[in-house]
Amino acid sequence: MEGNIMGVNGPVIKAEHMKGFKMREMVMVGFKKLIGEIIILEEDYATIQVYEETSGLKIGEPVISTGSPLSLKLGPGILGNIFDGIERPLEKINEMSYGFLPEGIGLISLDEEKLWPVDINAKLGDELKEGYIYASVQETESIMHKIMVPPGVFGTVIEVIKNGNYNIETTVVKLKQDEKIHELKLYQYWPVRNPRPVKDKKTIFKPLITGQRIIDMFFPIAKGGTCAIPGGFGTGKTITQHQLAKWSDADIIVYIGCGERGNEMTEVLEDFPKLIDPRTNLPLMNRTVLIANTSNMPVAAREASVYTGITIAEYFRDMGYHVAIMADSTSRWAEALREISGRLEEMPAEEGYPAYLPSRIAEFYERAGYVENLNGSEGSVTVIGAVSPAGGDFSEPVTQNTKRFVSAFLGLDKKLAYARHYPAINWLSSYSGYTSLLKDWYEENVAEDVMDLRAKMLKLLYEENKLLEIVKLVGEDVLPDEQRLIIEVAKCLKIAFLQQNAYNAVDTFVPLGKQYKMLKAIESFYDNGCRAVKAGIPISVIMNKELMEKLYKMKYNVPNDNPELIDDLESELGKYFEELIEKYR
Structure with a gap:
């Protein structure tokens, strides 16, 4: 079957004589045979979005049927590879045409x-x-x-x-x-827009261990769960996703650079092959798939790239693997939807986005899950999407709609980022809906009191936030010592625990056992400090500089494979306060 081009508007093509074609069918457009997809069919006319550069196309050139929807070739050769938004291998394309994407190279895929x-x-x-x-x-x-x-x-x-x-x-x-x-x-x-079938969707019960303290202990992500990481420019979305890709305990990582700057994808390309997987001591690229669709690539392919990534993730899930997919960033994907919608002259909704933006976001995140596969194995797809709201405004449509469909929300704060507190996850605006589902796992595998400890530490941070408002008005000196202690302990918690150095060999990844012991040491200091305050000891004496220094530096000085050294620090704290209380009695 063959139709003819009757109009070209950027990546959107109008064609006639299209009666025998199907909705969502993949077609070859023009003499260059550019890859496109039918998105509107109306009597004898069709609207096609083209996944390649359309400059040079002329009225009357043919539109050729392929008879199938946009589909991926799924087989050996995916891992360790880097693809564009429609699964064409960029390294192979670079050999064919050095430095740029040629037009009409066709749907080349696996070797x-x-x-x-x-x-x-x-x-x-x-x-x-x-x-x-x-x-x-x-x-x-x-x-x-x-x-x-x-x-x-x-x-x-x-x-x-x-x-x-x-x-x-x-x-x-x-x-x-x-x-x-x-x-x-x-x-x-497999067609990219269709979720792959499963036997059964199961209840989530295991966390995705990331080695990032604020996530694992305060706002856990579940295997098979969904998570959004919104943040303005410079708040560390990409580095947070890099950390999750490097250190999370997923079997396979699918990293989608969706409309991001080319230099960010270059960093991924240069860093990942050098990284060693801590679990296997083999190169991290052995279990990674990269999909690069930078901001200068065709906008329609950006819209397809997230579907390409999630389809590859589902394919490996079907084998019984736990897959984590990083989409950086879904805002650029939504912008691609907005641009194509504008060219289709559709009625715009809020901020110019199409009215179907919420349903598209929901469709994407709904493909996450912990499942029983058709072959009886268990696997999961965890979706972690970065969101880049303009000006860091979380009330804009993409962030708000994403928030409706995800269960973990790690809001990045520009004030924390500018204060060099990384990861800049704001503990007041972030949340995780998985804590109750993962409670049993944490109590069995970490400690029985771990969730109570988490709640106690978060409460300290909330109380400190209220007290700082008072301090701004009247100064810290007027506060009673109990409240001044809360401010000092919360400061210690922020620096010693919540702040984490991605470039330090010890601190970049922290096992759960050490994370728990670090929190226990801070709790021990707070509990002993409360006893000392009640005994009438001045706050200046309680905040012993030498002990505080040890608490601040335990994340660097205690090796990850020997967290028992924190027990010694806890004993030292107890001994110091016993002697102090005895002295003031």
Whole structure:
């Protein structure tokens, strides 16, 4: 089937003679065969969004049908790779056309010539169902790529090849379903806008351990959960996402640079290959997929990039892996929606965004979850999206709508960032809806009193915030010693615990055991300080400089593999206060 271009408006094309085409069908536009997708069908006319640069297109050029929606090729070769917004490998494109994206290179995807060591799991006569793992490939040193029967396919094995080295186009198993023969290769196709099917969505019960103290202890993210990280320019959204990508205990990381500056993606490209995964001591890129859609790339491909990322994440989830997807930033994605909506002359809603912005954001975050897969394994997709509100205004539509659909909200504060307090997560405006779901896990795996301790420390921070308002008016000297102690302990909590140095080898990642002991040491100081205040000891004596210095520096001086040293500090605190109270009695 073939239509003709009748109008070009940036990435939006109007075409005629389109009666036989389908909604959301992928098409080839013009003589250059640019990749596009039908977004409106009206009688004989269609509106197409094109994922490549459209300059040079002319009226009357053909629009050719492909017969299928925009789909990804899912198979070995995804991990360690960097793709554009529609899964075209940028390294390969760079070899073909150095330094820029050429027009009309087509939908090239995974390497079809590379040989992979294939281990066949299926045997003649086996009855295979959708999701069944019929072969496996050691894709990287740390990840086994499991080749699954595509959804909707099942049958009896009538032909199978031997173990060996094959490219992804090799037919490794043939299935017979009634009179139909299915040839199973080392990959499958899946439409990016359709969530992949699962057997069951399960209740969330495990945290995503990040090694970042304020997140793990105060505002935990769950495996299979959703999280938003909003913040204005310079507040540290990207570095926070980098930290989560480097240190979280997900099996696979999918990092989407959606409309961000090119230099930020360059940093990711240069840093990630050098990083060593702390769990395997192998390169972090072995379990990472990068999707780069920088701000100078075609705007329609930016809109598709988040769907590309979440589809790849779901594919690895179906193998039984826990996947974390970082979208940086969903505001740029929403801006792409706004630009295309404007070119379509749709009625704008708040701040010019399309009226369907909330439903698009909801669709994206709803694809997260902890699930039982079709093959009986368990896996999860955790979605962590950065939001870049203009001027740091959290009341703008993207932040507000994202807040409706996520359960963890880590609000970044420009005042904290300018004061060099990183991560600049504001403990007063942030929250996590997962604390009650994860309570049992924390009590079993960390300590029985960990949630009570968290609540006590947060209460101290809230009280300090109220007291600082009074201090601004009348000064600290008029406060009773009990309240001055709260201010001093909260200051210690902020510097010694909440502040974390991403560039320090010890402090960049902190295990849960050490995080808990650090909080206990600060609690011990507060409890002993309260006893001392009641005994009439002046606050200047209670705030012993030497002890405070040890509390401030325990995050650097106590090795992560020997948190028991904090117990010694706690004993020292207890001894100091016992002697002090005895002396003033």
